[in-house]
Each structure stands twice: as structure tokens, then as C-alpha cells.
Amino acid sequence: MITRSTALIVGAGFGGIAMAVELQRRGIDDVVVLEKAADLGGVWRENTYPGAGCDVPSPLYSFSFTGATRWPRRYAGQPDILAYLRRVAREYGVTGRIRFGREVASAEFDETTARWLVRTTGGEEYETTAFIPAVGQLSRPAYPDIPGRDTFRGTAFHSAEWNHDCDLAGKRVAVIGTGASAIQFVPQIRPRAGHLTVFQRSAQYILPKRDHAYDRWYHAPLRTVPALQKLDRLGFWLYAEFAQACLSRWQAFTPVFSRQAAKHLRAQVADPRLREQLTPDYALGCKRVLFSNDYLPALTSPAVDLVTDDITEITPEGVRTADGTLHEADVIIYGTGFAAQDLLAPMTINGLGGRELAETWRDGARAHLGITVPGFPNMFLMYGPNTNLGGSSIVYMLESQARYIRDAVAMLRSRPGRYLDVRPEVEHAWDESVQRRLARSVWTRCRSWYRAAGGRVVSNWPGRTREYRTRTRRVHLADFRVGSASPHPSWPARTGAAD
Template structure:
């Protein structure tokens, strides 16, 4: 196949990829391509179609600042509404003309002779691009637990992010492995259908009530007539999220206030003291992701539900066995076990200067200057890279900051044909040292979670406020880079 040449190549058409594409177009740059392996855009909001799928960030904040939606059905939007919003926004800003669907990127190497990346797809295509921008995110690759016998199960089994909608759950004995953000949404939805629902919990979760409500026609009319009302709504949520983020990273004296809310919620929803004991976390609030739900705890109190806290030792052809020797028969197993968050871009073979692989550079965990650039990988710019996730708040705000920074970098590359930007190792080291020092004082180092890797590094989260990150990514500081 012929080689396609372009100024910028974006991998992925989820929120990050769409944000990046819109930013380039708004800056008058149209020579770019978005490669998407699926047949539709949307990223995690295309893939996660499990029952009850939705966002735990209020919808006015979980949207682009430049593309408000004045007609969200609910304060906390459901998956179909978020996916529809992304589709409308991409169409409105002309992004679809740049997207090539059904293209799975598998490898990329930097060609020093032409100061550009050669990107290869599973379909056998090659793209040559000045700026290589992976926007695959931290939550795009479902992770199955390493359980003995997982493939031996003779019934239906699937991950929540790959929901099998052809599997009729009515009257079935269902085993749910995992009790994270996805499970607390789909468990209440499938509980009424199940003959028996067994939920396997490795650790209890802090669960806050979800202050959700429908937006009525009166709300929508008011937002249309006076958009400032939604702006104030968004501002209020943003300020609260900034406060919560600071509480997790610095102001931990406030966390007992949030902990009391979770204990009150648990007492009100679960009357049985033994079940409450099982559902009470034994680690600091915020160390793992805090969850929001009004119906998960009540679902666990139903007569057809059992919460199992014993460690799973194996999956058998007919069910799940736990450490005490009990065998739990099941017709269907659903894994709500999250994503491979610590293996960012591990599914891609990326080679920079000297043919050094990104996996080698990240042997002790992903790291990048501003979460965006990696020494020895010129003109590689990451969206939703290392240490840019949030313990509280909207990742969309962070993605906008990254897109603006990368747009600035692409503009610089356009102004200097044949040159490249390679972040200095000392700049990246100074950034990483600062971030890890701040994280060491945060709540996220106090337990084992998907935020930390096997070396103890917090590789996902940003330790400050989103406004600070916006300020520090406002423009590219050329002193941080070697210009080749």
C-alpha cells in the first residue's frame, strides 16, 4: 500500500483524540489524520455499553468547555448520551473527515533521516508523520484477573467492557468478579433478572451517594434562555472537584468529612451489621477510587444476592472456588475487573532514537514530562499520559490542557520544517521528581490500587489541581527541549 504523509497523526477517536483534532482544526491546521481501530468513534464511551453505564462526574463538567450541551437528560449522564454528545461534537467541528476507521496502529518508529515517525497499522498501511500523538487513554484495555482455570468455564463469560448483549441473564446464576466503578453500576441492573447473584469482593469500596436528578424541560429552557446558569452550574462542580482533589493530595485533614458521608450512606442502605462489616473499607478514603451510587448497596441486600469476600482460588468449568474450599456454581461469569492502566501503550511497539523501545524506557513504570513528552522520543506527544489522571474532577479539562500544549508544539514544528522537539532528560527528571515527591505525601501511596505499579510508583494520578496543570501546560517552553 502507498505511504500516507501527514503533519500530525492521532491514535484513537475517544475524548482525547477528538479534543486534539478539534484543537488542531481551531488553530487552522488541517493536515492531520486520526486512526481509529473500531468502526465508530467514542473510545470508552463506545465500548462500555454494560447496563447502567454512565459517568460519575456531573455532565455540565464532563464536556468540552467550548462545546456545551444545554440539553443533558440528567445531571450524571448515561453512556448513550455521552456517546451521542461526542458524535455531535465531532461532526460539528469537522473531525470525521480526518478519521480513518478500522485502522489499528501496531507499531511506530522514529526515522532520524527525515525527522518523522513511521507508523504502521495491522492492515498493512504506513503513515509518515511529523507529530505522533497517541490518544488511547489509560482506561482502554480491559484487564482479566490472573485466575487459574479462567478459560475452563463452560458457561458464558465476559468482561464488563465487552458486554455480551446476546447473553440472556434472566433466571441465571451469575457470578460477578470485581466491585469497582463498573460493577457498582451494572450489579443493580442485573440483580432483578438473576436467579442467584454472587458478587466476589476483593476489597470494600468507599461509596458516596450520587446527587443525581433528571433535567426537566424547565431546566433546558432556562439553560437555553440564560446559558450563564449552566456556566455557574459547571463552575460550582469544578470548584468542588478542585477542593476534593486537594483533599486527596494535600489537605487530608478534610477527608474525615467525606468518610462520615460514606459511613452514613452505608448505615442508611444496609441494615444487616455483618453485611455492613464486609462493606466497610480498611484503608484511607481516596487511596482507591471513591465511587458514587444510590442503588448498589440496596442491591446487595436483596434475597437473591450473596457478597463473598473470600479470595478466589480458581475458576472451574461450572463456577468459582474460594480459599475456604466453597464452590459457587454459576451459569454466567462477569468480570468487572477494570483496565490495564499501568501498561500504557504496551500494546504498541514504539521505538525512538537509537531504536530504543518505549517499553524499555518505561521499565519501572510510565513517566513523561507534563505527562506528554518522553526523552529520546522526539515529536511524540501523549494525550492522557502518565500522572495526568484525577482522583477527583473531570479528565476533560485535563485533555483540553494537553491538546492546547500539543497544538502549540505542532505549530512550532510547522514553523521549522525538518526539525524535531526532544524533551531534555533533565527536564523530564525534574518534573518526575517533583510529581513523585508530591504524590508521596498524598493518600494514593497508602494502599495497593490501580494507581500504583509493582515498583510502588503512582503512575496514573496528577497530584495537584487541574487549574495548576492548565497553567503549567499553557505553552511549550523551548528551554525544556533539544531542537534537532
């Protein structure tokens, strides 16, 4: 039996929930959300490693439409963020629309009906007018391609798939990777592990994390005077806009942050040799800037070794480095990030004429506004290519995308049997403009997960979030080729918002 809907959303994290809420606020109730897991939350459901939390202030890392939220601290931890998402989904009627345990295997556009046929790995079929993948850029753990990785005799797991049954007490633990996850869990596991060996490929810029608990003296005024919550959020947003601009247009300000990171390092690491190992050799912001107060002190412990030699292989006994040393281990934890370049994988997606999205994106993902792809009508991406941020809250971007897609879906619902296919020249002009701006940004100056193998910056948006909201404020019909499943009078070729 085929389930039919006006819109089908894949994923029930921040993006999927934002999209479902926006559709319902527009009166579009015929919505299905498919979630492969048994619970909602996306990355905040999956990442349960010790110390997991957000590095964006809570008042900004939340939806603008939810009103006052009693965040326990400035930078919320994973349990509080997950509880927040559950509450929002419940209060806005999203939870009842989610079908859990449904992983999408394929989606195919049918030109004869102007609808998508979506199939799950369990064999279920769904037919929908608007196909909205909201799986994000950081949903699939990435493992390094190291010879012998499968030969290790101990316990090994990725930080995004934390093995809570593995007792680290007294164990020799090897941590491969020193990114945003590792700097959070390393300080948490250090006191418990017998010995910790941290393998670092690149040093990170680490700034102080200005975190503190929120008490009743903070919450009471926000509840009493709602405008104060907006003012609180505005302050964080303005600072984030400045930080985002410093990574692209206003790079003259980045030395201010570089000096702050160097000062933080000097204050927390006294050993000059260790400090040298922890000093980055690339421009600040080229890789993700990190925030921590306890990671650097953890590395100064006598029970922790920082290894900067290249890893050559993993053996049954541990990790061997280029200098020939075998670092024996009982447990290996991979803090090696996510497959950010493989957007929408492992789903198979076919558009007009059967064209494959994977082939279309073989040189790197690209989409007009990060939302629409030529040849894939009525497919609208949440957190698509070139919409990630280096210095602000992705939630703001997701709300901008959700409002744009909501208006497009409203157009389609009011005119059954039609489809919107973004014009190739429109997408090409957008992409050229974005890549031209990115070429002048800091993100082209080193190797990072922001870039595809060929050097193209696939992940990041080169401007400020306000600019992106302005650009996504209206659905311009002139940007699209309007197709039809059966003969209909043409839509007026005008530019404007959905009715």
C-alpha cells in the same frame, strides 16, 4: 502508498477528538485520526454494560468550547455521552478525518526525516511530523490471573466487552470485582438473574449519587443566558477542585467524606455482618471513590451473596474460594477494570536510536507534563502518565494537554525538518517533583490501579486541574533539545509560547 500528514492522532475518544478540534482551531488541517473500531467514542463506545454512565456531573464532563448541551440528567449515561461525542466530532469537522478500522501496530521515529513512520495491523503506512497517541489509560480490559479461568464451561465475559447475546434470566451469575463498573451493572442485572454471587476483594467507599433529571426549567435559562452555563460549570469545577485537593494536600477534610460514606452505608444496609463486609479498611481516596444509590440495596437482596474469601481457582462449574466452597455459576462477569499501567500497549514504539518505549518505561510510565518522553521526539501523549484525577473531570485535563500540543505542532509546522526532544534532566526534575508530592498523598496508602507493581504512582496527578493548566499554558523551548533532519540555523534558545 504512504499517507503523509502534519499530525497523526491515535484514538477517537474524548482525547483524540479534543486534540483534533484544537489543531483545526489553530488552522492545522493536515490531520489524520486512526481509530481501530468502526465508530468513535473510546470507552463510551466500548462500555455498553447495563447502567453504564459517568460519575462526574455532565456540565463538567464536557468540552468547554461546545456551548450549551441539553444533557438529560446531571450524571449522563453511556448512550448520551456517546451521542454527544458523535455530535461534537461532526460539528467540528473531525468525523471526516477519522479512518476507522485502523489499529496501530507500530510507530518508529526516523532521524533522517524528523518524522514518524506509523504502521497499522492491516499493513498501511502513515508518515507524520507529530505522533499523538490518545488511547487513554482505561482502554484495555484486564482479566485476573486466576488458575483455571479458561476451563469454565459457562459463558464468561468482561464488563467492558458485554455479551448482549447472553440472557441472564434465571441464571446463576458470578460477578468478580466490585469497582466502578460493577456498582453500576450489579443493580441492573440483579432483578433478572436467578442468583447473583458477588466476589469482593476490597470494600469500596461509596457516596450518594446526587443525580436527577434535567427538565425544561433547567435548560431554558441556560439557552437564554449563555453565561449561566458557564456559572453552572464553574460551580461543579470548584467543588471538584476541592475534592481533588482533599486527596493530596488537604487530607484533613477527608473525614468529612468518610463519615458521609459510613452514614450512607448504615442507611442502606441494616445487616451488621454485611455492613462490616462492606466497610473499607483503608484511607478514603486511596482507591477510586464511588457513587451509587442502588448498589448497596442490591446486595441486601436474598438472591445476592457477597463473598469476601479469596478466589483460589475457577473450575468448569464455577468459582472456588479459599474456604473450599465451590460457588456454582452459569455465567461469570469480570468487573476487574483495565490494564491502566500498560500505557500505549500493544503498540511497539521506537524513538531515537531505535530505543523501545516499553523498555524505557519498564519501571513505570513517566513523561514531562505527562506529555513528552526523552528520546521520543515529536511524540505527544494525551492522558499520559500522572495526569489522571481522583476527584475531578479528565476532560479539563485533556483540553489543557490539547492546547499545549497544538502549540508544539504549530512550532514544528512553521519550521519543517525539525524535531523537539524533551531534555532528560527536565523530565527527571518534573517526575521527581510529582512523585515527591504523590508520596504525601492518599494514593500511596494501599494497592490500587493507580500504582505500578513496584509501588510507584503512575496514573494520578497530585495537584488541582487549575495548576496543571497553568503549567501547560506555554511550550518552553528551553525544555527541549531541538534536532534537525538536515542542517538548519539553530532556533533561539528562549522560553516562550508558540508563535
